[in-house]
Amino acid sequence: MVSTSEYYSVCQDLIQEVIEIFDTPRFFHLGMDEETAQHQQTYNYAIMRQNDLWWDDLHFYVNETEKKGVRSWIWSDYGWRHPELFFKKMPKSVLQSNWYYGSGFDLAQLKEPSNNYVKFYNDLENYGYDQVPTGSNWSNDTNMEDTVDYCKKIIDPTRLLGFMTASWLPTLSTCLDKHLEAINQINRAIKNNY
Amino acid sequence: MTMAGIASTIPSITYSKPDFNQSSSLKKGNDQKLIWVNLLHLSYNMWEDNVPIKYLDENYQCSTCQEAREWAHPYRSFLTFDDLTWNILLQEMADAGMNMVVIDLGDAVQYESHPEIAVRNAWTKDKLRSEIIKMRTLGLEPIPKLNFATTHDIWMGEYSRMVSTKKYYSVCRDLISEVIEIFGSPRFFHIGMDEETAVYQSRYDYAVIRQNDLWWGDLYFYIGEIEKKGVRAWVWSDYAWYKPELYFRKMPKSVLQSNWYYGTEFDLNKLNESAKTCVKLYNDLEENGFDQIPTGSNHSNDINMEATVDYGNKVIDQSRLYGFMTAPWRPTLAPCLDRHKQAIAQIERAIKNY
Numbered sequence: 001m002v003s004t005s006e007y008y009s010v011c012q013d014l015i016q017e018v019i020e021i022f023d024t025p026r027f028f029h030l031g032m033d034e035e036t037a038q039h040q041q042t043y044n045y046a047i048m049r050q051n052d053l054w055w056d057d058l059h060f061y062v063n064e065t066e067k068k069g070v071r072s073w074i075w076s077d078y079g080w081r082h083p084e085l086f087f088k089k090m091p092k093s094v095l096q097s098n099w100y101y102g103s104g105f106d107l108a109q110l111k112e113p114s115n116n117y118v119k120f121y122n123d124l125e126n127y128g129y130d131q132v133p134t135g136s137n138w139s140n141d142t143n144m145e146d147t148v149d150y151c152k153k154i155i156d157p158t159r160l161l162g163f164m165t166a167s168w169l170p171t172l173s174t175c176l177d178k179h180l181e182a183i184n185q186i187n188r189a190i191k192n193n194y
Numbered sequence: 195m196t197m198a199g200i201a202s203t204i205p206s207i208t209y210s211k212p213d214f215n216q217s218s219s220l221k222k223g224n225d226q227k228l229i230w231v232n233l234l235h236l237s238y239n240m241w242e243d244n245v246p247i248k249y250l251d252e253n254y255q256c257s258t259c260q261e262a263r264e265w266a267h268p269y270r271s272f273l274t275f276d277d278l279t280w281n282i283l284l285q286e287m288a289d290a291g292m293n294m295v296v297i298d299l300g301d302a303v304q305y306e307s308h309p310e311i312a313v314r315n316a317w318t319k320d321k322l323r324s325e326i327i328k329m330r331t332l333g334l335e336p337i338p339k340l341n342f343a344t345t346h347d348i349w350m351g352e353y354s355r356m357v358s359t360k361k362y363y364s365v366c367r368d369l370i371s372e373v374i375e376i377f378g379s380p381r382f383f384h385i386g387m388d389e390e391t392a393v394y395q396s397r398y399d400y401a402v403i404r405q406n407d408l409w410w411g412d413l414y415f416y417i418g419e420i421e422k423k424g425v426r427a428w429v430w431s432d433y434a435w436y437k438p439e440l441y442f443r444k445m446p447k448s449v450l451q452s453n454w455y456y457g458t459e460f461d462l463n464k465l466n467e468s469a470k471t472c473v474k475l476y477n478d479l480e481e482n483g484f485d486q487i488p489t490g491s492n493h494s495n496d497i498n499m500e501a502t503v504d505y506g507n508k509v510i511d512q513s514r515l516y517g518f519m520t521a522p523w524r525p526t527l528a529p530c531l532d533r534h535k536q537a538i539a540q541i542e543r544a545i546k547n548y
Contacts (some may be wrong), residue, residue, distance in 0.1 A: 004355045037392030037403070044408035045358060046392070046401075051244060052401035082241060 002047055003057060015064045027095060028065045032058060033075035054078070055089050062094055070093055073132070076124065080116050087127050096124050097164060101133040101143050105150045118150070125155045134164040137182045144185040148193055164190065203250040212414055214446040215421050222485065224511055227378040228548070229487060230541055233339070234534075235319065236275055236285065237300025238525045239349040240341055242268040243399050269348045273302055276527045283526070283534050288332040290542035295329055296384050298339045299373065300349030304483055307368035311351055322376055337428075338373045340388025342366065342416055344402040345394045356424045357402050358376065358412060378386025380448060383420045383545040387413060388430035394540035410434070410444050417449060428487070435471050442482045451479050452519060454489040456498050460505045473505070480510045489519040492537045499540040503548070515522065518544065 001007045008047050019028065035054065040046035058074075065072040073095040079086035090096075096126055100117040104110055107119055124131055133155070135147030151160060167182040169175040220463075236367055247269040252272065255518045256262040266274040287295065303322055304312040317325075329336040341347060347354045374383065390409065395401035417427045428450040434441035445451075455472040462470055478484055488510070490502030503518050524530040524535040 001356045001359055001361075004352050007355075037401070040403075041404075044404065044406045046403040046405060048392070048395075049399065050396075051399045120529060159494040 001162055003049060003053060008060060011061065015061065016051075016068065019065070019068045020068055024069055026071060027073045028070045029073040029097075030058075030061045030065070031075060032061075033077050055085075059091075062091060063142065066093065073097065075099060075134075076120060077117075079120055080113070080144070082119075082124065087123075090129070092129060094129075094160065096129045096131050097134045098124060099136070099166070100129065100147070101136045101139045103140045103142050103146070105146050108122075121151055122154050125159065130159045130161050132162050132164050133160075134166055135185075136166045136168060137178065137185060138166070138168050141181065141185065144182065145189045145192070146184055148189040152193060211419075211444050211446060212418065214414075214417055215426070215448040216466055220426065220448055220485070222516060225294060227514075228515070229294050229335075229519075230290075230545055231294035231296055231337070231487065231517060231519045232283070232287055232541070233296045233298065233489075233519060233521040233539065234280070235298045235300075235526055236249055236273075237298060237302035237313070237349050238266040238274045239269050239300050239313065240298065240346040241348065243348045243354075244268060244397075245270075256527070256529050259524055259533045262529040263524055264525045266527065270313065273316055274525050274527065275302065279528050279531050279534070280526050283538070284329060284332055284334060286535055286538045287334060290538050291545045292301060292538065292541055293333055294335040294337060294517070296337045296339050298341065300340070301351065302349075303373075303376075304347070304370060304373055307372045308365055310351070310352070319376055326377060330468065335381065335386060336377060336476075337380050337382045338377050339384035339386065340369060341371065341384075341388070342384045342412070343388050343390045343430075344404065345389045345391070346386055354402075355400060358404060358408060363415060366416065367419050368415065371423065374420070374423045374425055379424060381426060382428045383419075383425045384428040384452075385416045385420070386430060390433075390434050391436075417446060421448065428452065430454060430489075431475060432472075434469075434475055434478070438475075438478060442478070447484060449484075450516065451484045451486045452489045453479060453486065454521070455502070456491045456492070456494045458495050458497055458501070460501055476506060477509050480514060483514070484495075485514045485516055487516045487519050489521050490540075491521045491523060492533065492540060493521070493523045497541070498534065499537065500544050500547070503544040 017065050019025065035048050037046060037048060039133070052161040061070045071093065074097065076096045098120045100114070104114070105118055107115055110118060121131070121133055131151070133147050133151040135144035137144060148163050151163070165182045167179055167184050169178055224537055249265045249268065254265055256265050264485045265411060301311050301313045302316050304316050304318050306319060344354070344357055353365050370383070374380065390403055392403055420427045426448065429452065431451045431453040453475045455469070457469050459465055459469065460473055462474060465473060476486070476488055486506070488502050488506035490499035492499060499520050505507055506515060506518060520537045520541050524533050
């Protein structure tokens with residue numbers, strides 16, 4: 001029922017209620033990543049909003065969040081595929097989390113599409129967006145600290161709000177060690193950089 | 195509620211092929227006339243959900259058929275149909291010896307169960323009933339078509355954004371039931387189900403694709419709603435191009451098949467892989483014992499339709515060859531009259547040579 005009147009009403013209710021529960025948080029992460037056919041190829045039900053509809057719905061969520069005095073926050077990967085449109089239509093008020101989980105950060109060495117993902121940190125900076133770059137121990141154990149190194153160099157401190165680690169694992173005891181490793185990587189990054 | 199009870203209310207839970215109509219009543223009788231059918235559009239809201247800037251003007255004056263097609267192709271909140279063109283085509287079809295019309299109804303009817311679906315100037319039920327009588331008087335058997343493929347369901351309005359929900363199933367059930375009632379229990383009910391892939395929706399604002407068991411569960415739902423009224427379901431067969439094994443395992447034999455191919459070459463040894471897959475499906479459907487109405491067109495060239503008849507006649511046993519369909523894929527509008535007439539003339543020649 002995505003993009004129906006009932007859907008918008010439910011989203012409005014949920015955003016409002018969550019903001020109330022969190023006592024008007026500083027940020028509200030809306031996701032909005034990976035809405036492509038490729039990412040849903042194994043799903044029973046695949047749905048993609050495209051063209052103006054994706055933007056209209058994004059603006060709806062952002063508006064519902066901002067009208068409560070909360071800043072919205074999203075994953076930036078839509079910009080990988082439609083950079084011109086992204087920089088024309090994305091409000092500066094929306095906090096950006098670009099993400100890249102590989103082990104190399106040298107743009108001259110990287111091949112497409114990895115080159116595109118890493119360069120997007122630079123592009124967001126060039127267009128003046130606030131960022132919380134996101135790394136992970138999903139693929140390797142070096143990415144998170146390298147993400148901090150890279151972004152600290154290319155993003156002005158006024159727009160670099162911080163860093164995020166996303167281990168993409170469930171909060172279950174079987175994954176505890178992997179979670180702890182992710183936290184240790186951030187701990188080392190803090191000690192070495194700040 | 196039992197598991198079976200729950201499953202019957204949630205189509206996607208129907209994982210295995212249900213026992214649809216397997217009775218001998220489906221068998222084609224020796225005296226049954228070969229069907230020569232034309233697919234005509236009452237509604238043309240079967241494609242894009244957004245209008246290109248060039249055609250934003252509702253009153254854009256189309257000077258060619260191609261322009262009329264482009265103008266009518268995206269969603270329009272009003273009827274894109276011309277009565278005079280329709281009447282001329284019905285008479286031409288009758289004169290050519292054709293005996294069936296598949297009418298793509300979409301949102302061009304003021305359904306009593308869901309009046310909210312109708313576009314501006316949609317036909318009343320009375321108007322549709324009188325046109326059905328007119329067709330029958332001309333010797334043309336009227337067959338309804340509601341395309342439930344998500345690539346072609348913008349005619350459902352907001353319900354096209356609720357696919358596979360309880361509300362959606364309820365609306366589909368109502369529409370199928372009402373259309374069968376209007377048509378006085380037709381022999382067939384075409385439900386489309388073609389081209390439900392991301393590629394075909396790459397330009398849409400809203401793209402939905404049912405995959406895996408969900409596509410099959412929903413297909414079984416539509417078939418069940420149709421067959422319980424004593425009507426035979428009819429589909430486009432192109433899902434089988436992509437998943438032939440699954441198709442032949444899960445598609446009920448009771449469903450009439452229309453494979454389609456609009457190219458000029460039919461020699462399997464000369465065709466590229468994708469075209470070969472399309473043509474060869476005629477053979478595969480025959481080998482797997484499905485009843486067929488092969489579909490050609492003058493959409494791409496002027497030789498396909500007659501070549502389709504030649505090919506279908508060679509590879510399909512007469513007991514399973516129900517007839518042939520032409521699908522010009524042009525709106526029923528005056529600038530496309532000649533194109534429609536050419537499609538009918540091709541069928542007329544095919545009938546004479548048969």
